[in-house]
Amino acid sequence: MSTDKQPDGAQTVSVHTSRAHNATSAVSPPIWQTTTFSAETAEDFAERAIAMRPAEFYTRYGNPTHRAVEATLAALERAETAIITGSGMGAIFAAVAALVERGDHIVVQRNHYAGSTTLFQEVLPRWGIQATAVDQTDADAFAAAITPQTKLVYVETPTNPLMQITDLRAAAELARAHNLISICDNTFATPINQRPIELGLDLVVHSATKYLGGHHDVTAGAIIGSQALIDRIWKFAIVSGATLSPFDGWLLLRGLRTLGLRVERHNLNGAALARFLSGHPKVERVYYPGLPEHPQHELARSQMQGFTGMLSIEMRGGYSAAEALIRNLRLATRAASLGGFETLIVHPAAMWGLQLSPEQRLRTGVSDSLVRISAGIEDEADLLADFAAALEGQKER
Numbered sequence: 001m002s003t004d005k006q007p008d009g010a011q012t013v014s015v016h017t018s019r020a021h022n023a024t025s026a027v028s029p030p031i032w033q034t035t036t037f038s039a040e041t042a043e044d045f046a047e048r049a050i051a052m053r054p055a056e057f058y059t060r061y062g063n064p065t066h067r068a069v070e071a072t073l074a075a076l077e078r079a080e081t082a083i084i085t086g087s088g089m090g091a092i093f094a095a096v097a098a099l100v101e102r103g104d105h106i107v108v109q110r111n112h113y114a115g116s117t118t119l120f121q122e123v124l125p126r127w128g129i130q131a132t133a134v135d136q137t138d139a140d141a142f143a144a145a146i147t148p149q150t151k152l153v154y155v156e157t158p159t160n161p162l163m164q165i166t167d168l169r170a171a172a173e174l175a176r177a178h179n180l181i182s183i184c185d186n187t188f189a190t191p192i193n194q195r196p197i198e199l200g201l202d203l204v205v206h207s208a209t210k211y212l213g214g215h216h217d218v219t220a221g222a223i224i225g226s227q228a229l230i231d232r233i234w235k236f237a238i239v240s241g242a243t244l245s246p247f248d249g250w251l252l253l254r255g256l257r258t259l260g261l262r263v264e265r266h267n268l269n270g271a272a273l274a275r276f277l278s279g280h281p282k283v284e285r286v287y288y289p290g291l292p293e294h295p296q297h298e299l300a301r302s303q304m305q306g307f308t309g310m311l312s313i314e315m316r317g318g319y320s321a322a323e324a325l326i327r328n329l330r331l332a333t334r335a336a337s338l339g340g341f342e343t344l345i346v347h348p349a350a351m352w353g354l355q356l357s358p359e360q361r362l363r364t365g366v367s368d369s370l371v372r373i374s375a376g377i378e379d380e381a382d383l384l385a386d387f388a389a390a391l392e393g394q395k396e397r
């Protein structure tokens with residue numbers, strides 16, 4: 001690793017950061033598969049019991065495997081520190097709930113991952129915490145929603161599933177001017193494509209289930225930011241119980257080792273599919289911020305280094321056309337989740353039937369003809385051939 005001021009590149013960070021937190025000579029660090037740690041003396045035990053974020057006391061409080069993952073994530077997002085949780089929603093819930101109390105107000109977006117929308121619009125109001133949802137493409141709307149009770153600005157960009165972009169610099173500036181804490185869900189972008197903390201946001205949250213893990217085999221979350229904020233959130237996270245198992249922490253670390261390489265390929269495949277589909281007569285519209293015709297392309301370029309493997313399309317022909325495409329694909333698998341090695345495809349209108357009412361779906365732009373694609377790392381030519389054949393109505397052989 002370099003010792004000068006220039007930070008190492010993301011792929012170097014992914015490969016090497018965990019070595020410093022290994023505590024053994026094993027090149028691949030062990031999995032600390034234990035719920036608890038012994039103390040030699042009463043003093044030692046008492047010290048660990050009251051320590052902030054001890055790595056060796058009780059796994060719900062911390063674990064050496066998790067320390068290695070947390071160090072890697074903090075380095076990738078260029079932040080002081082991080083904590084990992086049992087899911088992305090566990091991270092979002094802990095980060096938000098730790099920082100607000102009854103009577104507080106949060107400015108959020110109209111479009112978020114559906115679980116976050118439910119948290120802000122249904123769960124938190126039951127505890128006396130209100131949220132105002134604004135059009136994230138209108139930077140002024142965030143300012144207009146601030147009240148004397150506002151404590152947080154919570155953003156997600158690009159959004160799931162419409163790939164809308166939030167102006168991160170503007171959100172950070174606004175939060176700073178009003179003494180608010182700002183949080184960004186960076187799941188879709190990953191720190192390879194976008195680093196909100198460098199743009200002035202206070203905290204980043206992730207569903208590490210997605211690109212960070214990258215292999216569709218671990219459900220996890222992460223909260224990344226300053227030592228002071230993460231310490232505060234940790235106190236809540238340990239009682240919210242969203243603990244990640246050491247084995248899953250290790251799987252996440254293993255996934256992170258190749259994050260930069262994988263995301264490069266996801267970006268290429270996402271862009272190739274977006275270009276191909278935007279020229280296809282059976283496709284009404286493509287939502288991909290890397291396309292020059294995306295209404296926020298310039299903003300995306302100003303804050304992202306790549307445009308991800310995520311895209312959504314509107315099919316001509318409504319629900320049945322969307323279903324026919326999904327049914328006809330050979331390489332893209334119909335499954336919830338995203339960001340892993342293999343291409344996944346979903347019909348959001350069907351997936352979020354439980355979480356979003358028909359009115360909420362319409363308000364957030366989730367139409368019957370919308371299809372969300374998570375481009376995997378397969379060979380580009382094979383993916384394009386598969387989509388071409390599926391759109392013609394037959395499986396590619």
Ligand SMILES: Cc1ncc(COP(=O)(O)O)c(C=O)c1O
Nearest residue numbers: 087088089113160187207209220
């Ligand atoms: C943008 C975004 N944030 C958060 C989540 C929730 O993550 P998890 O399923 O790991 O709880 C998801 C899940 O799809 C997501 O897409």
